[in-house]
Amino acid sequence: MKKIILYTVLIIFLMVGIPLIILGGIGSGIKIPGIINQLVDVIPDSPKDSSAGEVLKIKVYDVRKVIELNFEDYIKGVVAAEVPALFEEEALKAQAIAARTFAAANMKAFGGVGCKNYPEADACSVVHCQAWISKGDRFKNWDAENAVNYWNRISNAVESTNGMVLVYNGELARYIKYHSTSGGKTEDSVNVFNNKIPYLVSVESLGEDISPKFTSTVMIRREEFIKKMRSLSTKIKISSNNLGAQIKIIDRTEGDRVKSIKIGDKTFTGIDIRWAFSLNSADFTVKVDSKYVVFSVKGNGHGVGLSQFGANAMARSGKKYDEILKHYYQGVTIEKLEELNKKK
Ligand SMILES: [Zn+2]
Numbered sequence: 001m002k003k004i005i006l007y008t009v010l011i012i013f014l015m016v017g018i019p020l021i022i023l024g025g026i027g028s029g030i031k032i033p034g035i036i037n038q039l040v041d042v043i044p045d046s047p048k049d050s051s052a053g054e055v056l057k058i059k060v061y062d063v064r065k066v067i068e069l070n071f072e073d074y075i076k077g078v079v080a081a082e083v084p085a086l087f088e089e090e091a092l093k094a095q096a097i098a099a100r101t102f103a104a105a106n107m108k109a110f111g112g113v114g115c116k117n118y119p120e121a122d123a124c125s126v127v128h129c130q131a132w133i134s135k136g137d138r139f140k141n142w143d144a145e146n147a148v149n150y151w152n153r154i155s156n157a158v159e160s161t162n163g164m165v166l167v168y169n170g171e172l173a174r175y176i177k178y179h180s181t182s183g184g185k186t187e188d189s190v191n192v193f194n195n196k197i198p199y200l201v202s203v204e205s206l207g208e209d210i211s212p213k214f215t216s217t218v219m220i221r222r223e224e225f226i227k228k229m230r231s232l233s234t235k236i237k238i239s240s241n242n243l244g245a246q247i248k249i250i251d252r253t254e255g256d257r258v259k260s261i262k263i264g265d266k267t268f269t270g271i272d273i274r275w276a277f278s279l280n281s282a283d284f285t286v287k288v289d290s291k292y293v294v295f296s297v298k299g300n301g302h303g304v305g306l307s308q309f310g311a312n313a314m315a316r317s318g319k320k321y322d323e324i325l326k327h328y329y330q331g332v333t334i335e336k337l338e339e340l341n342k343k344k
Helices: 002-022 071-082 089-106 135-141 144-160 189-193 222-232 270-276 308-316 321-328 337-342
Strands: 057-062 065-070 164-168 215-221 247-252 258-263 266-269 284-288 292-298 333-336
Touching (some): 057 071, 071 089, 089 144, 089 308, 089 321, 222 270, 247 284, 266 270, 308 321
Antiparallel strands (some): 057 065, 164 333, 247 258
């Protein structure tokens, strides 16, 4: 009789209990991630639930909700979103350390302010903070044959630099910036973010012609150009006659980007013009023909800090991750976050 009861209980458990647990119904303390991060490891609800002891977590705002991720897993998702998996190993490592430093500096647990767009999160999953993609979504965009290999490359880069961050003057380097392609020279932070940071100065960045966006061209119809300029500056005096003579680059920054440009009777920054005409960067020249205003653009992104394609070029020429990082972030050292926090 006892056996029958036992079997009945077991069968009921198999039929009802297990599906309930799988669906996350009963208070198992386990969060089943939504569609957006299907393959990300299951994350416990609170740090106390973790079997791995103290796990650093980051709250990420993605698809209108905040999700909690193990800190190092989050870094993997950033590297996966930010650079191609087939980048050189040393470039992936450099990217991992730059991403980790940025994330650590923003984390509220370390005195950061989190994401300014989503104050409830340490970071958002888009360029505003750093691009981040779940493992599941990343796998969907890769061909199935190579996906595991690609993921392993990223995973290894993050794990082999576990906890490493950039340090300046004994402190976490809190203003880490990076971008896709500098176009040959990075930019001083002061020219883009109005913030003079000793390690974010202009440096040469060679070999970037491997980037698909090393150069680009944007053509705007003359009348569209004039219309846009009038929307940027309602009092501008600009006419279609002799338009070319009314556009003049006045000066350039240390990083060769347009600092100021006179259009009509008004002066604009290169960054204003970059955004107005969706240029890849503020490093451009401009010509006018009978129909179009033609922008020839170098690089992709704001140009400050590490250039991802420049880092890959350095790695190809045999440079190690620390050499790459010390080139793009002048005067930094690399330390373990844990050690750095202990000193405080
Ligand atoms: Zn953000």
